[in-house]
Amino acid sequence: MRQVGIHTICYAPGMAAAVDPAFLPFDVTADPQAERRETAHMLSFWRQGLHRQYRASGLLSPAFAQKTGFDGKMFNGFIDNNPDFDVWFVNPRPALFYLSYNIWEQGELCHPGLCERAAQVFKAANIEIDLGNFPRSTKGTLLFSNFWVGTARFWDLFMPFVEHISKHAEKIAGVTDQAFYFGIRTSYWPFLFERLFTTFLLIHPEIRTRYIDFELPHILETSMSKIQTLLIREWAPMIDRWDAAGTYSEDQRSIFRGLQKLELLGRLDGSAELEKLFLDV
Numbered sequence: 265m266r267q268v269g270i271h272t273i274c275y276a277p278g279m280a281a282a283v284d285p286a287f288l289p290f291d292v293t294a295d296p297q298a299e300r301r302e303t304a305h306m307l308s309f310w311r312q313g314l315h316r317q318y319r320a321s322g323l324l325s326p327a328f329a330q331k332t333g334f335d336g337k338m339f340n341g342f343i344d345n346n347p348d349f350d351v352w353f354v355n356p357r358p359a360l361f362y363l364s365y366n367i368w369e370q371g372e373l374c375h376p377g378l379c380e381r382a383a384q385v386f387k388a389a390n391i392e393i394d395l396g397n398f399p400r401s402t403k404g405t406l407l408f409s410n411f412w413v414g415t416a417r418f419w420d421l422f423m424p425f426v427e428h429i430s431k432h433a434e435k436i437a438g439v440t441d442q443a444f445y446f447g448i449r450t451s452y453w454p455f456l457f458e459r460l461f462t463t464f465l466l467i468h469p470e471i472r473t474r475y476i477d478f479e480l481p482h483i484l485e486t487s488m489s490k491i492q493t494l495l496i497r498e499w500a501p502m503i504d505r506w507d508a509a510g511t512y513s514e515d516q517r518s519i520f521r522g523l524q525k526l527e528l529l530g531r532l533d534g535s536a537e538l539e540k541l542f543l544d545v
Contacts, residue, residue, distance in 0.1 A: 268340050269318035270413055272326050273305050279326060286336025290323055302410045303457045307427055315419040320352070322413035331356035332411065333486070334476075342476060343413055349474040351422075353412035353461075358478045359487050360408070362496045362503050363527050365512070365520040366401040367408065367459045373524050375443040375455045381436060382456050388432040393463065400512060404473050405465045408458045418471065425464050426457070433457075491530030495523050 271290040272283045280289035292305050306323050315321045320343055329335050332354050334342075343352045355361070364370030371378045379395045386393050414422065433439045433456065443452045465471060478486075480500055487493040499519075506516055 266318045267320070268343050268413065269314075269321040270336065270339065271309070271314075271321070271323050272328070273302065273323060274326070283326075284329065284336035286340050287324070301454050301457075303426065303430060303454075306410060307423060307430065310419055310423040315414075316416045318416075320413050320415050321419070322410075324411060325409065328356075328411060331409075339413075346474045349415075349472045350418045351412050351414040351471060352474045353407050354476040355403075355407050355478075356409060356411060357488075358403075358483045359492050359496055361401070361403060361406055362483075362500050363492065363520070363524050364401070365517050366398050367406065367462045368395045368398045369517075369521065370524060371455055371459060373521065373528065375445060375452065377438075377441070378443065378452055378455055381438045381441075381452050382459075384436050385429060385433045385439065385456065388436065389428055391429075393467075398463075399466065400507070401462055402507070403477060404475055405462045407461045407475075410458075410461075412461060421468065421471070422461070422464055425467075426460055429457070429460060489527070489531055491527055495527055499523060 269288060270286070271288045272279075274280045274283065274289045274291050275293060277293055279293075280291055283289045290305065290309065292308075295304075302323070302325060309315065309321075309323050325331075328339075332339075334354060339354070342354075346352065360370060364373075368379055368382070371382075383393075383395055386395075433453065439453055439456065440451045442449055443455060445455075465473065480496075483500075484493050484497060487496060506512060
């Protein structure tokens with residue numbers, strides 16, 4: 265069995281030649297699945313059994329290096345230097361840890377209507393998850409993307425869960441409705457499925473995770489906007505104390521929601537659509 269086999273999704277001609285030399289191309293040009301995005305390709309990778317050819321494998325977006333600042337050699341080294349885990353990951357948006365209580369509250373504020381549709385899917389799939397009482401997303405679980413590498417065992421645990429959700433999501437008409445996403449037209453599908461990784465880790469606390477723990481100066485340096493930098497600089501020390509205590513009141517959760525609304529308004533200042541969502545004007 266080969267060691268680490270991290271692949272890059274190549275959905276257009278010529279992309280394979282530009283793949284990081286430490287990664288491997290995964291050509292999907294014959295069936296790019298634009299609407300289903302990485303979900304369809306990860307299911308294909310798993311169904312073909314390609315994950316069993318390696319001690320650990322992954323299927324990353326071609327934007328991995330741009331979004332994380334990590335090249336293939338660095339990510340491979342991180343995995344090699346941290347053996348004996350089931351899954352390794354890097355959160356490309358570590359600032360969101362301080363700007364949202366959990367992945368589903370964050371999703372509902374960014375894409376109103378997401379939790380209603382997700383709840384319908386989970387109910388149809390006979391999976392009992394109360395999204396309104398979903399716990400705090402920790403640094404050891406928080407991920408909104410496919411930037412993970414897992415053992416064959418992890419793939420064989422996680423992908424049946426994704427496949428099961430996918431089959432039921434196909435039957436829920438609202439999942440293909442147009443979602444709000446900063447002026448870009450897309451469905452609710454990717455926003456539901458990018459939250460399954462964290463959701464799955466909650467259901468399976470026995471899974472051993474290893475994540476890249478960014479220090480606060482790096483998070484501030486890579487923030488997406490000045491308002492993000494300001495909010496995190498002012499609130500991160502207090503939120504760290506809340507997390508250390510491990511309990512969260514409704515007032516604290518309200519503060520998280522307020523921080524996220526401020527951050528979103530800062531990114532789209534003057535947006536009538538956003539003002540309607542958050543300010544009721």
